[in-house]
Amino acid sequence: MATAVQKITLSPSRDIPFNKLVLSQSNVRRVKANVSIEELAEDIARRGLLQGLSVRAVLDADGAATGMFEIPAGGRRYRALELLVKQKRLAKTAPVPCVIRDSGIAEEDSLAENVQRAPLHALDQFRSFLALRQKGQSEEEIAAAFFVSVNVVKQRLKLASVSPALLDVYSEDGLSLDQVMAFTVSGDHELQEQVFERLKASHEKQPYVIRRMLTEGAVRASDKRAQFIGVDAYVAAGGTVLRDLFQGDDGGWLQDVALIEQMVADKLKTEAQTIAAENWKWIEVAPDFAYGHVFGLRQLRGEAVALTAEEETTRDALQAEFNRLSEEYADADELPSKVDERLSELETALEGFENRPVVFDPEEIARAGAFVSIDANGQLRVERGYVRPEDELPAEPEPHPADGEAERAVAATNDGGEAVVAAVPAGEPDEDEGLSPISDRLMTELTSHRTLGLRHALGERPDVAFLAALHVLTLKTFYRYGSDSCLKLDLKSVSFGSQAPGLNDSASAEAIRARHESWAKVLPKESAGLWDALQEWDGDSQAGLFAHIVSLSVNAVYEPWNRRPRAFAHADRVAQAVDLDMAAAGWKPTVDNFLGRVTKARILQAVAQAKGQRAADRIEHMKKGDMAAEAETLLADTAWLPEPLRTPGQTAGEEQTPESAIEETPEKSSENKLEDEEEPATHNNDAGEQIMAAE
Numbered sequence: 001m002a003t004a005v006q007k008i009t010l011s012p013s014r015d016i017p018f019n020k021l022v023l024s025q026s027n028v029r030r031v032k033a034n035v036s037i038e039e040l041a042e043d044i045a046r047r048g049l050l051q052g053l054s055v056r057a058v059l060d061a062d063g064a065a066t067g068m069f070e071i072p073a074g075g076r077r078y079r080a081l082e083l084l085v086k087q088k089r090l091a092k093t094a095p096v097p098c099v100i101r102d103s104g105i106a107e108e109d110s111l112a113e114n115v116q117r118a119p120l121h122a123l124d125q126f127r128s129f130l131a132l133r134q135k136g137q138s139e140e141e142i143a144a145a146f147f148v149s150v151n152v153v154k155q156r157l158k159l160a161s162v163s164p165a166l167l168d169v170y171s172e173d174g175l176s177l178d179q180v181m182a183f184t185v186s187g188d189h190e191l192q193e194q195v196f197e198r199l200k201a202s203h204e205k206q207p208y209v210i211r212r213m214l215t216e217g218a219v220r221a222s223d224k225r226a227q228f229i230g231v232d233a234y235v236a237a238g239g240t241v242l243r244d245l246f247q248g249d250d251g252g253w254l255q256d257v258a259l260i261e262q263m264v265a266d267k268l269k270t271e272a273q274t275i276a277a278e279n280w281k282w283i284e285v286a287p288d289f290a291y292g293h294v295f296g297l298r299q300l301r302g303e304a305v306a307l308t309a310e311e312e313t314t315r316d317a318l319q320a321e322f323n324r325l326s327e328e329y330a331d332a333d334e335l336p337s338k339v340d341e342r343l344s345e346l347e348t349a350l351e352g353f354e355n356r357p358v359v360f361d362p363e364e365i366a367r368a369g370a371f372v373s374i375d376a377n378g379q380l381r382v383e384r385g386y387v388r389p390e391d392e393l394p395a396e397p398e399p400h401p402a403d404g405e406a407e408r409a410v411a412a413t414n415d416g417g418e419a420v421v422a423a424v425p426a427g428e429p430d431e432d433e434g435l436s437p438i439s440d441r442l443m444t445e446l447t448s449h450r451t452l453g454l455r456h457a458l459g460e461r462p463d464v465a466f467l468a469a470l471h472v473l474t475l476k477t478f479y480r481y482g483s484d485s486c487l488k489l490d491l492k493s494v495s496f497g498s499q500a501p502g503l504n505d506s507a508s509a510e511a512i513r514a515r516h517e518s519w520a521k522v523l524p525k526e527s528a529g530l531w532d533a534l535q536e537w538d539g540d541s542q543a544g545l546f547a548h549i550v551s552l553s554v555n556a557v558y559e560p561w562n563r564r565p566r567a568f569a570h571a572d573r574v575a576q577a578v579d580l581d582m583a584a585a586g587w588k589p590t591v592d593n594f595l596g597r598v599t600k601a602r603i604l605q606a607v608a609q610a611k612g613q614r615a616a617d618r619i620e621h622m623k624k625g626d627m628a629a630e631a632e633t634l635l636a637d638t639a640w641l642p643e644p645l646r647t648p649g650q651t652a653g654e655e656q657t658p659e660s661a662i663e664e665t666p667e668k669s670s671e672n673k674l675e676d677e678e679e680p681a682t683h684n685n686d687a688g689e690q691i692m693a694a695e
Contacts, residue, residue: 221251227378
């Protein structure tokens, strides 16, 4: 005979006036951290009490009911109602829905209510927010209703961009929330599902891997091309921007590369047309030019437009304010934000007065040209006033010192081993009663004596010798002709055929360019006045210009066909002398400039040196492309440098050195060998070298 199942009887419920309720000491929730009574009170005021209170009758000493009820479960709701009563937004006798418990243990009721409740799944929250959005509520209204930030609402709604198939996997715990958030970078469901299939076959399933797969081939919003055209203009033209609302993305990724390149070309063409209206003979336009593209070209020396009286008054006022603020806060450890902001504004305004537009001679403009490109910050870069050798006017012949031209020949060498040119006329001129010109032969003999006298005297005067060397090298570097000096020193320019990516926009290239332009501004326009100008400079200025010119002659570039071990050894000595730190100079290992062009063993060695062997072991299983990308992230801000960039004696960001170098596996499949094989160095350093040599 079947046993009847005993039916459960639920506790009765009824409305109890608020002033008949009190908090119970049996409530197990004692820690009130992150519990906002104010927000709950506002929510109750907006939509009413959604969940009743669990109460028990308060008995007197004899066990008789007192008419009061204590609340072991629901204390936070009670406090919110209490706040509304204090604010006179709720009556003291307002009926409150309650469940009346008369059995069991009060503490058990309180504990069960808090423990048994399950948090809302993020996917359910997303679907709820989406339903409210579809019913007409704005993101701001949803955020205000649930006391969360607008960004939280946007993040949850962003999950709508994830493929429903992947959301189903997520609901069954097949994906983590972090992984799902990574998929929101792209709204292309087909691409998301393709990446998910790749992910299932991969050992690495971290969110950053998903983001990298989804953004392959896209252009960063921080890329100078994107900055140049503007992300808003790109979007207006129909371009798609991939955004990551769950972590910093530097503005996201621009997906339509072809559109970016077309917009860049169109904008550069428009800007070039404006420059062409200045009547330059030629204009070259490109997003980038190789470093050293102006080597061998003469740059025109224009005249800066003078300040007007009104501009001078404004500049003086700004300078006075800048000086006053600088003196007032000279001893402050930290500048107030407003003062710091104002000083930055003043610096920018004063720089505008210093960088005056330059006016060129119309005749020189007619044979010179300009380069139009994009600088590292995404701004238009216009390099005006460069003259090609074929467009130069013929040099005027120097006047002959005497009449009666004779054939030239080469005389015997002097003590220094250099050839001295002498004149070999057919014979001495006939005697003349008048003052006839000195013959070529005699002129050569006399000036040979003077040359030796100058050499000896100059060798006794290091100060004048330094000035003479500075003079001739400055002529070679900044002026069209170098024949204004009697010294036979030269600064030879040699171009490099290959370029490292981004070399022209590197911090070093920008610094050298700015320094060269600053020296050009203080030199006389014509070479005839250079000697007198250099003589008037103090020693520090002369030494500074000399250092700049000599630095342009450095050539520490490796060339497979030109072995120069002693030159490289000397480069190390110079690097030690100037304390060269390529990491401080701005070089960082990336997929493009190093990690993607070396073997997996070298990548692992770099990570082990900078982050430790355990970090290298964690990426050892990856394929070459993924390993290089992950290594770029790991090595960022570590100051690690490959061996060719290290200065002897520096640590180069090494955390620990492996006990033995990581060796490459000799036996590989043909596919892996092709993947891991070190690529040839198709990119090198500077596009120009200048070598100082004696002729």
